[in-house]
Amino acid sequence: MAATQGRRNDGAVEGNFGIDYVLHYKIPAREHADAEAAFVQLMTDLHQVGLDTQVRNGPDSSLFVFIKLASEDVLAQNVYHARVQDWLQGIRSSLPDKDVGATLGDEPITEAERSRLVYLMLSRPPSEGGAGILPRSGRWRYVDSLFPLHNNEFNKAWLKKWSTKYLLDQDDLDEIRDKFGETVAFYFAFVRSYFLLLLFPAGLGLTAWLFLGQFSVAYAMLSCLWCVFFFEFWKKKEVDLAVLWGVRNVSNISHPRPEFEWDREAEDPVTGEPVKVYSHLKRLRVQLLQIPFALICIGLLGGLVIACNSLEVFINEVYSGGGKAILALIPTIIISTATPALSALLMRGAEVLTEMENYPTVDGHRAALIQKQFVLNFITFYMPLLFTAFVYIPFSHVLKPFLEFWSKTAQAVTFSEKPLPTKQLRMDPGRISRQMFGLTVTGQVVNLGMEVVLPWVTRKASAKAKELQTKEDPAARDHPEETDLMQRVRHECGLDIYDVSVDYREMVIQFGYLSMFSVAWPLASVCFIVNNWVELRSDALKIAVGSRRPIPWRCDSIGPWLTALGFLSWLGSITSSAIVFLCSRPPDGELSTASKITLAGFLTSVLFAEHFYFAVQMTVDYVMSKMESPGLQKERRERFHLKRQLLGEGQLQTVRRTAPSSAPRTASVGAATGADASGITRQSLEDEAREQSLKGHGTDEELFWLRQRSTDESITIGRQIIQELVQEETGSPEKAAPEPSPKAE
């Protein structure tokens, strides 16, 4: 466990008065009676589940209900049950101690584990022994939120440590895992690995930029190789971390989604338990709506991109009149205001669509949502570059109608009689590099501002506004010794909820720029490495200062983002080769015969690149599968110890018996090998068996096994047969060979 764990081992946070969760209960005007009734019900339920409560005044018309576990006993019970469930799901290799009290002593629980267990007690449906609280819905509509309090001491130490440290190590990740759970820890682990591995493309990019220039085949191939390597490396690392953190297979546990609406209840054919059923066909019908939705997205966002890009091309490369510097800002302004608005609208659409798909599990819902968001992000972020690479550069003539349209529009807007001064459009492959620079560098700076600076400013401003608005000092009603705590609670209650998928998205989109377009501007990875160093710290800041403490869910993978990475890495092999092919040769204005040969060349290079990618992937996958990682070693060690424990050192090997117990075979082997073989004749030995048969004592089978009554006798007979063979061969009885001693090997 981390050093900052504190003296307790029950996972409670020091300095938070032992509060596990804060429940913010709103009492809207005109619904007092209902709110009061529901409040009584809430308190009763919390009590029944095994939680203690305290009630205090909240800001405006609200209450704070402070929740803690009633006793060590309740904690131990819950820990035991959770661990048994884990064992059944194949997450733990050994059953926890049956003595519930000892459970806590054996494996001290972390803050994250405790927090997660308490949250489960609060949120699990009553049929499974929880309070079933689902904020803002149904009977819990007055429960505004439910959140744990930050561990301020840890947060301060954490931020201080990271701001003075160049590279993070495994301990830092373990600490995050202990405090914020595996979901957050996995994000940091991912960014850390990505950051470290980025050193290679950064070095490569710098070299390429200095010596090879843009559109280099060597850079494209090495970059593709790196993408594959990174993807495979992370797949392995992920498993490793999951084993180290004891969460392997956690993704098999499906948390039921409370909003799920079922058609009917049926009996599970296997377990006989009731299961909620929703028609697959119905869901499929809704899922098919994704196709028109995607088309709408492509149409709207794509249209916007094409419009602004062609306008930009018109202003920058065709228009030759005055005021170019100011005019050039127009498309930038349009795109940077319209895109977020449109994107937000479509994101909302994606959410609605996912709700309608009505998934039974939280994970299913989340994966479906992320998938849709990824498609949207893909269009928003990559479309300008794709447009430049695959429309502007190879087919600049198709831009003509657009350019003419803008020319006429400009004429109309300016009420000018004569056409605007223009020049012939000359395709410029450098455009893609400039765009790449703009999108990545500017994008990252803006993003940092949006992520850290903006929320901070808004918060300060709104706090100020509130202060001015409410005449009463909220601290006036606090008990003096609680003032600090209550102030913190009020502050944290006002913070945003941390959503890790926003951060993942940023990294995955960045990876996409790298894999798909960095061949046009190899320096990108150098920028990324700088950005990610800051990103790691700014994300820590966001979690510790800018957000409520997240509920520490477990996970064993980065989930749907892994698929996105694989997809981008594959697509990268294609786009990179295509960009190299298209941009490194003189542009063709017309689709001439020459450009028809180019089509074959283009297809060949794409085909080659894609299969190069597949080959590299298989090789890397194979090589990596041969290596044993620390996680797998840990798993093997656990299994080995279990084996030892179970079988005992001596019994591990199959028993070697010195005297088989079957009845008549009593003579020891030692005596037999020492005895004179010729003393017992074959006839004399085997006659006994025959006698027994005559007396009616044995079946044929018994008789068969009685012919030689012991190993000694078998040996004797065998040696006799061998002697007979010698005689047959030489024609005369050979002297019996000197007693052979068993050879030592």
Added chain:
Amino acid sequence: MAATQGRRNDGAVEGNFGIDYVLHYKIPAREHADAEAAFVQLMTDLHQVGLDTQVRNGPDSSLFVFIKLASEDVLAQNVYHARVQDWLQGIRSSLPDKDVGATLGDEPITEAERSRLVYLMLSRPPSEGGAGILPRSGRWRYVDSLFPLHNNEFNKAWLKKWSTKYLLDQDDLDEIRDKFGETVAFYFAFVRSYFLLLLFPAGLGLTAWLFLGQFSVAYAMLSCLWCVFFFEFWKKKEVDLAVLWGVRNVSNISHPRPEFEWDREAEDPVTGEPVKVYSHLKRLRVQLLQIPFALICIGLLGGLVIACNSLEVFINEVYSGGGKAILALIPTIIISTATPALSALLMRGAEVLTEMENYPTVDGHRAALIQKQFVLNFITFYMPLLFTAFVYIPFSHVLKPFLEFWSKTAQAVTFSEKPLPTKQLRMDPGRISRQMFGLTVTGQVVNLGMEVVLPWVTRKASAKAKELQTKEDPAARDHPEETDLMQRVRHECGLDIYDVSVDYREMVIQFGYLSMFSVAWPLASVCFIVNNWVELRSDALKIAVGSRRPIPWRCDSIGPWLTALGFLSWLGSITSSAIVFLCSRPPDGELSTASKITLAGFLTSVLFAEHFYFAVQMTVDYVMSKMESPGLQKERRERFHLKRQLLGEGQLQTVRRTAPSSAPRTASVGAATGADASGITRQSLEDEAREQSLKGHGTDEELFWLRQRSTDESITIGRQIIQELVQEETGSPEKAAPEPSPKAE
């Protein structure tokens, strides 16, 4: 368990005198003394491991050692240990009963399990409690073979049943599994599934042949779809069967390869056990030899194919003189005699190479060997068709030098003065169909002959020859009641060893014809379905009559063949589309401008087909993953029962507590909700806590949780706060709402 199991449940075979294994011990001339010493050692070792023995005369200069387990006890011990090991490896979900004796009663063991366990006792190294017997090597060089005896009664019933049954069902497979082990059962399961699923392409092929003709795009796409479906179906089925037969994860157990030669022993970093180490680099160096080896194979076999094919083209399509019918046989004769010889030579090369690669495990060795053999088979079987499809049809002009060479050779051979009568070569797309017909139909008939008829004839002939050679009747020395047994033993000892990979190879090669070339002759699958019906029965015959009883190894997959299937299915998508593209358009003699456009078209169609394949694969994979198969249901059921058993029905849910145990909170909830809320004022309640603090009895934290001493008090305070809010809002004290009763949800 199958009905033919017999009355015993210890897995012993009825009618075999209880013999588990027969060991054939050869005594070569002039090595009597050594053989005798080794024999004594052998017997001692067998005895120590816990096996009983009987010695009898063998044919020529040899002994038979009959081996059986010494007692029920030894069996029970071995079964228990094997099952514990299985549990540790994750193969079994529950630990076997600690009472070793009860183990057999709980789960009766099958013939296959017993036979495997005894074989393990015989073959395991002495350090692991076995006798370490490795026939024909080192100190065991006189041990010629080690085999179990057939269960004649079962075999007869089996062959009779299958010869009168149209379709096999799961019971038939279970029976095979019980008798011959999972390796053989998996083969039959695979062929059965393949046979049943072939009905679709057979119907499709017939329809295509009747209505669409050759080279139909629709047929190609549907066939590709079917290949993917079959591949994914089998992957799922395989897991299913493995679970049903309780062998899932068996492939994780690696049997050490006795022939493995290690550089040094090292300590395992995890378990501290000694491990045998062989330098990876050394192995890699040998593995790299595969590249020149593959080139040699392609050169030799490919050269042969090109030579014979071009000769055939010359005779059939260019030569216009007499004697064509007879001359046409020449290339067929050359290819059908030279190919097997060359192939056998190269196969031997592959074996040597694999030996040199020195794998530490049996599975690793086998996979490497199969991989090499697959490459060889690929060249041998598919090269003629690939040559026709991708050389003869699109580039018939490259054949010119070959044809001229043959023309000149023919002239030289016939001593003719004037050139032979020839005509212009006209490319004929029908050639590929004729070839396909020849290779599949003829190939299968020949194969059946080689597999069933030829061994039978050879066996009869050699038995006759032996009879004539040896003057002495071998039965003369048998004990009268053993004559039948001994005759059977002598017969079975003379049989071949069954190698399942030969049978797999045949099926996989067939699948390759289907996926890659059937677009040229859609009737192929109809032939295959007929062939496979016979094949299933002839393979049964081969195992039951033509081979020694196989050692019943376990497996959980068809192993390396699965990779081969996936590869062929992928390649099929490419070759099919290419063949369709090349053969369904008029042939081009020269590489004209027109054919340059064709290159782009060709690449486009290949690219399209390949990505169609990927898309189909992902879809099928996704859909299949949504379905729950019987095997997975079984697994879930087992887990559910285990869960029930462990937690008990009542305890399954997290405990609901009615009275939390924390000290001062004693009042019951019922009383609180009933009490008049206005009776206790907030001040009066919370003052006590303050008092306690003044007395120095509590920290801030204790004080915090003591302000409200019970849930009742919390409720009371909460309701008071709500009332205060009402007052603030309305400006006047509102009548307390009537006591709200907790709402029932």
